[in-house]
Amino acid sequence: MRDRAPRPKGPVDSGDDSNDESGPRRPKEERPNTDDLLRRMRRVDPNQARRYRQRTGQ
Template identity: 60%
Template sequence: MPETIERPRPPAPPSGGGSDGPREPKVEKPNTEDLLNRMRKVDPDQAKRYRQRTGE
């Protein structure tokens, strides 16, 4: 009896057909605390010190 080989299955196509168009976001709950910490680390005076030359 020939040995049977379990082949990996190809990934399932994305729902909504095979189109590459706009998609629903992955529903992952944002880690609000991480973002808040990132924001708290922003120096309140950073923009005061920021100076650029006019560009196009």
């Protein structure tokens, strides 16, 4: 019986000099204010705004 060949320990180096930040990243945007969101929801459907508040614990 043959011994198994050892597997590489990490990802194979592609050869180019790319840094760790070359992948996709989250855009730097501010999150919407939840008070503003609830106010807009209340204008559209008051019952939906109440259900959303209960679901999120607001």
